[in-house]
Amino acid sequence: MSRQIIVPFGPQHPVLPEPIHLDLVLEDERVVEAIPSIGYIHRGLEKLVEKRDFRDYVFISERICGICSFIHGATYCQGVEKIMGVEIPRRAEFLRAIWSEHSRMHSHLLWLGCFADSMGYENLFMNCWKVREKILDVMERTTGGRIIQGVNRVGGVSKDIDAEELKRIASGIPELRADFTELTRIFDEDLTVQTRTKGIGMLPRDKAWDLGAVGPVLRGSGHAVDTRCTGYGAYDELDFKPVVRNESDCYARCMVRAEELFTSLDLVEKAIDRIPAGDILTKVRGNPTGEFHARAEQPRGEVIHYVKANGKKNLVRHRVRTPTLANVPPLVHMLAGCELADVPVIVLTIDPCIGCMER
């Protein structure tokens, strides 16, 4: 047996936009064990719910994450609306679905770019982010915000998308589809990508389930689990099939995200086609009482917003189980047995969002 040494990975590392630390126990160049440490940027946002009006807190819940902010806000609202017995206008549910899918596309494109960058593939990174700009332009035109939209309200949404703008979004879909096809082709066929991802960071099907993986990490290991299939919001009318790959390696997780871009485009197309006319906001009276586990599918996987209230304007508890936190135990499993040089690529395949995880 070789001598074991411990190499620190993070909290500051070129592939990590946010701080997470891993103690990598190595034998020669092989990782024997990885011990994660978090908590560098814990903000205690959940505690803030005890101080803020439940309506104002929507804006704080959106700021849990700087990438999937929209879905955080929408899921929080979903939970509060449930315990208050508020039925939001159908049009608002469709609008939330349209913005959620745009959020997913921008997040996946951001990730694909960062993933390419982690392999030293600089121009692929730039191409992914160039396409992402088109998605952000739609978000900005329709909500006023590129990253933080601020349109979710308890009872619906504060902004509508008019027929002309919906037509404009629909007319941009073929161009986006062509862009996605070209990007997916590169990730699927390029030798550099294949060499760095195939057969690396294995997470077998049974382990993925047992370790509580969610989102593309779980679907990349052969499980057709997608929270959108529960039919929350407008998704009961927007039928789709979750993208599943069976290879269980870094390549599978990458391709799940790449193929989900097309699913999101299809969902946007269907939502634009079926969106009903009507109000976008229901007036909410009184304060919430009760508890509910609201859940939704974020780009990184299932998110849980647990809300508990006792009839006052401040909630008693707001607990957010973000997908990155759920994907930390599977990451530890993926890293055991890999080569040191593959660690950055493997870490990125869970699409870590530390801001989300720390809340």
Next chain:
Amino acid sequence: MIEQEQTIEMISVEDLINKVHSFHDEGFRLVHICCSREGDGFELTYSFDKDLVMSHLRIPADQNTPVPSISRIYLASFVYENEIADLYGIPFAGIAVDYKGTFIRTSVPHPFGTPQIEVVKRRPDETGGKA
């Protein structure tokens, strides 16, 4: 929108391990463990998922009595148990990966375990230049 019923089964701490074992044997995935204040004490809610339907177990807890860890059944629970131990001060017995209070670094011990946090602002000269 399709509504999903959410039932929470109240159980005693003694029954926890057996119940969690049955969820594991039936093929449920651990979704998360949530702690919240209830009266003078706390309650822990264990959520599981199978076929996109969530099931929940709930036990009472306090800061003096260790709760048996379920990490020997669901290894993934170590992240939730360490988080609860650090934020609420509820001890867990037998966590597979026990960070012993260093998982979430907080400036005040167990900030979520108290109803009110007192934030003391100090000038840099009082802290020797440290924030």
